[in-house]
Structures are given as C-alpha cells and as structure tokens.
Amino acid sequence: MSEHSVPRRRIPRGVRIAGSILVGVIVYLIGIFTSSMAVTANPWAFSDGELNDTGLVAVLLLFLAWGLVFLRHRWPWVPFVVGGLLTAAWGDALMLLIAVFHLVIRAPKRQAITASAVSTGLVVFSTVRMCLAQPEHNPFSIFFLPDPAQVTGVEATIPPDDSHLAIRVITVAACLIGLGTALGVGALLRRTRRMRAVESIAERETLRNESLSAEIARQSERELLARELHDTLSHRLSVISLHTGALEVAAQTDPEVASTASALREEARASLEDLRHLVGGVRNGNLADPHHSRASSAPPSRATMSAIPELIASVASTGTIVRPLIVIQDVDSCPPALDRAVYRIVQEALTNAMKHAPNSPVTVDIGVSAARGVQLSVSNPLPRTPGPIDVPPRPRYAPDSVRTLGPDAAAHGWAPDGSGEASYDSPLASTGSGTGLVGIRERSEMFGGEASIGVFGEEFRVQVSFPPFRPQT
Incomplete structure (x- = not known):
C-alpha cells in the first residue's frame, strides 16, 4: 500500500442492513402521513365532509404502496413507477423523489x-396543478386552517383569503426543495461514489x-547475483576439477592419492551441477518456493533424499566415520x-560436524514416510579439552545455535563467550x-517443522522433524 493512502474502514454488513431498515x-x-394529507386535496375522497369508501380504499x-419504499436500493424503478402514478393522480410526489434519488445515485447514466x-416533468405538472386549484384542495392549506380537522373527516374549513398566496x-x-434535494444530492453522491x-x-x-x-528491482538483483555466481564459482570449480583430474592420472602409483583425487573431482563436478541449478533458481526467482512443481524444479544435481546415501559415502571418503x-x-x-x-x-549438518569436530564419528538417523513425515538426527561427540602437547581444533558455533548446554559441557571446553556463543576455536571452524x-x-520453519540444535549430554546434535506430507500425484 502506498505510504500516502489511508485505508477506509468498512461498515459491517449487519450494521448497514439494520440502518437501511431503520431509514425505510x-x-x-x-x-403515510404526507400521502394522507394529499388525499384530503381530492374532492372524490370525501362525502359531506367525511372520508367516503373511495377515500378509505x-x-x-x-x-401497501409505501411498502415498496423498502425496495429503493435493489429495485428503485418499482417505487419510481408507483410514485409517478401518485404524483400524477393527486400530487403526492414524495415516493417519486425518493426513487429518483436512488436512481440518480446507482442507475446507469442514461437511465x-x-x-x-420524467420526475421533473411530473413534479412541475403536479405543482402547477395545485397552484391553479382551489386553495382548499391544496394539501398545504392544512397549515393555514384555524381548525385543521380535514384529515379526521370533519367538514373542511376554507383557508382565509389572505393565505392563498402563502399556500x-x-x-x-x-x-x-424536493427536486433540488433528490437530483442535486443524488448527483453529488453519484459523483462521490465515482470518485x-x-x-x-x-x-x-x-x-x-x-x-x-519492486519485482523488476529484485529481478535485476537476481540477474546480477546469478551472473556473479556463474562467472566466479564456475571458473574456480572448473579449475579444481581439471587439477584433480590431472592429479588422479599422475597418482596412479599411489592408490590412496588417486582415490582422494577422484573423490575431489567428483565433488567438483557435483558442485558445478549444483551451481547451474542455483544460478537457474536465482534467475527465475523460484529457488525458495515450496509449491512449484517437480517438473520445473528438478535439479540436475543430487540434492534429493534419494542421494543421501551418496552424500554419506562422499563424507566417508574423506576419512570421517559415519x-x-x-x-x-x-x-x-x-x-x-x-x-x-x-x-x-543433512548436508549442512554433516558439513558442520566435519568442520567443528574433525576425526569424530558422526551418527546419522533418518526416517521418512508420508504418514509420519520426516525425522532426522545428526550428532557427533563433543571435542575433548586440549592436552598439554596436542592442540586439537576447537569449533565455534553460530550465535543462538546452541539451545541448551549440558551439565558436562564446561568440563569439555565448552563455555559461553562474551557473545553468548558456545565456542571452541580452531582455524577451520x-x-x-x-x-x-x-x-x-x-x-524447517518454511515447511512447518521443528528444529532442535545444540549440546545434549556428551554430543552436539541437530534434530529436525517435519509433519506428514501428502503424496503428490
């Protein structure tokens, strides 16, 4: 929303309906009162000064006719027609003016x-007719009678001669006033609604x-990021792949070196595939979308649960016990x-274990099913306190990454530093x-899961659980 726009508060539907009924x-x-006054201006409604059967009907x-006023919002033409008949019959124009007021507000311009x-013509005709008629037949003469008993059926009293002009x-x-209010206010409200x-x-x-x-700006940023990722990392990974291939060929006499070089070359190739997928996702902007289809999101790399055994084998090839x-x-x-x-x-948890607890065994426990969801745990023992001669690496974990420190954490060299971290410094960490x-x-939060990361007893553990998922067809 623009910073200059102020949202308008909408009136609840129930309040609007109740207000419309009350006004109706x-x-x-x-x-009913004004129409009864207008009836008194018709001689045919009275006999010997009393309301006859015709007037009573x-x-x-x-x-009944005034019950149509409740249709003024949805069907304003109905009270308009009835109001026009009343105006032409004996000058009762109130229903006509109410109907034309709502038509001016809501109806199409031509209507x-x-x-x-039509309403202006009928009202002017009725006004001229009442002005030319005898004053005693004018509904407004009731205000000038000394004893205004005309409505009760008593013999009508003729208004004084000096009141004819005023009538x-x-x-x-x-x-x-009636035409000005109906047409003028109606046109004003129509213009307001249009504005x-x-x-x-x-x-x-x-x-x-x-x-x-904003989308254009984000797209430009994505294009720049994707271009920089491709131009820098792609080149470096390609060089690493070429050098490891050459090292593998040159180290045929040393099987261990050749195996390590082969593993490095395979990791470089997989990293290039991941990079291509990453660059494509950054350009398209759907990298973090959890709802796009498999066909459009299937990466050319191994980033699927089916490839987790291969990921574990890759980690094990570095000498880490898994x-x-x-x-x-x-x-x-x-x-x-x-x-x-x-x-x-799983990949990040394994990387974290190799970085901060090298040469320590890593336990990986993963269970996946549509009915139970995903339950995974990756844990490794805490590094021991350094001795007087050897200086093993001391890993450093990110702020807020350690949820709880076990009672024996301090005994193993784990203690909060000034930033609230559990630290164990090492060059690699x-x-x-x-x-x-x-x-x-x-x-984990993106898919409604829960993550528990920190020190539990004698080990550092990453536990993540996802709720059951619905199999896709």
Missing part, C-alpha cells in the same frame, strides 16, 4: 437522466506499479521442495559464518 421505517411513516392502498427528466409559495418552495471508484482503481494501479517496480541409519519411504511422492530441503539439512545452522532453522 422512518420514510414509510413519513410517507385509497388510504388503505397507500399503506438516471431519463428518470430525472402557493409553499407549494412552489416544496417543489423546488471513490476512481481512487480505488488508482490505488490498485499504484500498488501494481510499486509491485512491478554411522548411518536411513529408512526412506514415499520419496517419489514427496513435494520436491521438501525433498531438497531434507537433503540440504573460523571459516564458518554461522548461517548454516540458521538456514536449517529457516528450512
């Missing part, structure tokens, strides 16, 4: 103009333009983003930025 009841009562019909012209003035004033609609459209277009501008217990089911029907997230979490464990938490 008030208008209904006022309309007319009054009863008014009670609003037609209704305004006509009031009649014309009522005509002008609100225009403002709403302009606000949506502004938001759309801001969104497009104790795996892997039970994976429904992996083909697992959402592709979740599939990749589990692989990345200092290469980490701590974002890996943060990424594990973010990946």
Whole structure:
C-alpha cells in the first residue's frame, strides 16, 4: 500500500442492513402521513365532509404502496413507477423523489437522466396543478386552517383569503426543495461514489506499479547475483576439477592419492551441477518456493533424499566415520521442495560436524514416510579439552545455535563467550559464518517443522522433524 493512502474502514454488513431498515421505517411513516394529507386535496375522497369508501380504499392502498419504499436500493424503478402514478393522480410526489434519488445515485447514466427528466416533468405538472386549484384542495392549506380537522373527516374549513398566496409559495418552495434535494444530492453522491471508484482503481494501479517496480528491482538483483555466481564459482570449480583430474592420472602409483583425487573431482563436478541449478533458481526467482512443481524444479544435481546415501559415502571418503541409519519411504511422492530441503539439512549438518569436530564419528538417523513425515538426527561427540602437547581444533558455533548446554559441557571446553556463543576455536571452524545452522532453522520453519540444535549430554546434535506430507500425484 502506498505510504500516502489511508485505508477506509468498512461498515459491517449487519450494521448497514439494520440502518437501511431503520431509514425505510422512518420514510414509510413519513410517507403515510404526507400521502394522507394529499388525499384530503381530492374532492372524490370525501362525502359531506367525511372520508367516503373511495377515500378509505385509497388510504388503505397507500399503506401497501409505501411498502415498496423498502425496495429503493435493489429495485428503485418499482417505487419510481408507483410514485409517478401518485404524483400524477393527486400530487403526492414524495415516493417519486425518493426513487429518483436512488436512481440518480446507482442507475446507469442514461437511465438516471431519463428518470430525472420524467420526475421533473411530473413534479412541475403536479405543482402547477395545485397552484391553479382551489386553495382548499391544496394539501398545504392544512397549515393555514384555524381548525385543521380535514384529515379526521370533519367538514373542511376554507383557508382565509389572505393565505392563498402563502399556500402557493409553499407549494412552489416544496417543489423546488424536493427536486433540488433528490437530483442535486443524488448527483453529488453519484459523483462521490465515482470518485471513490476512481481512487480505488488508482490505488490498485499504484500498488501494481510499486509491485512491478519492486519485482523488476529484485529481478535485476537476481540477474546480477546469478551472473556473479556463474562467472566466479564456475571458473574456480572448473579449475579444481581439471587439477584433480590431472592429479588422479599422475597418482596412479599411489592408490590412496588417486582415490582422494577422484573423490575431489567428483565433488567438483557435483558442485558445478549444483551451481547451474542455483544460478537457474536465482534467475527465475523460484529457488525458495515450496509449491512449484517437480517438473520445473528438478535439479540436475543430487540434492534429493534419494542421494543421501551418496552424500554419506562422499563424507566417508574423506576419512570421517559415519554411522548411518536411513529408512526412506514415499520419496517419489514427496513435494520436491521438501525433498531438497531434507537433503540440504543433512548436508549442512554433516558439513558442520566435519568442520567443528574433525576425526569424530558422526551418527546419522533418518526416517521418512508420508504418514509420519520426516525425522532426522545428526550428532557427533563433543571435542575433548586440549592436552598439554596436542592442540586439537576447537569449533565455534553460530550465535543462538546452541539451545541448551549440558551439565558436562564446561568440563569439555565448552563455555559461553562474551557473545553468548558456545565456542571452541580452531582455524577451520573460523571459516564458518554461522548461517548454516540458521538456514536449517529457516528450512524447517518454511515447511512447518521443528528444529532442535545444540549440546545434549556428551554430543552436539541437530534434530529436525517435519509433519506428514501428502503424496503428490
């Protein structure tokens, strides 16, 4: 939303309906009163000064006719037609003015103009007719009678001669006020509604333009990042792959060196494939989308749960002892983003163990099924306190990555430093930025899972669980 736009508070639907009904009841009562006054201006409604059967029927019909005022919002043409008949019959124009008021506000422009012209003609005709009629037949003469008993059926009293001009003035004033209110206020509200609609459209277009501008900016940043990733890492990994290939050929006499070189070359090749997938995801902007389809997101690399055994074998080829217990089911029907997230979490946990606890055995326990979800745990023993001669590496973990420190943590060299970290310095550990464990938490939260990372007893453990997933068809 634009910083200059102020959201308008919408009135609840129930309150609007109750208000409309209340206004309708008030208008209904006022309309019955004014129509009854208008009936008194018709000689055919009275006999010997009393309301006759015809007048009684007319009054009863008014009670039914004014019930149409409740249709003024949805079907304003219905009270418009009935109001036009009342106006032409005996000058009762209130229902007509109410109907044309709502038509001017809501009806299409051509219909609003037609209704305004017709209503103006009928009201002017009725006004002229009442001004030319005898004063005693003018509904407004009731205000000038010394004993206004006309409505009760008593013999009508003729208004004084000096009040005839005032009666006509009031009649014309009522005509002008009624038409001015119905047409003028209706046109003003129509213009207000139109301006609100225009403002709403302009606000949506502004938001759309801001969104497009932000997306263009993000796309430019993604293009720059993807280009830099490709131009730098691709070159370096290609050089590493070539050098390890040459080392593998040159070290045929030393099987151990040749095996290590082969493993390095394979890792460099896989890293190039991961880099190509990463660059494509950065360019398209769907790298972190958990809902895109498998067909569009299948990476050319090994970042799937099916490749976890291969990942463990790659780690074991470095000399690290890995104790795996892997039970994976429904992996083909697992959402592709979740599939990749589990692989990345295991990969980061293994990398973390190799970096901060080298030469320590790593236990990997993974269970995956659609019904139970994903349960994984990667743990390694804590490094021991350095002796007087040997100086083993002391790993450093990221802030907030250690949830709880066990009671024996201090005895093994683990203690909080000034930043609240559990630290155990080493040159290798200092290469980490701590974002890996943060990424594990973010990946788990993205799919509604839970992550528990920290020192538990004698070992450092990464535990992540994801809820059951629905197999994709």
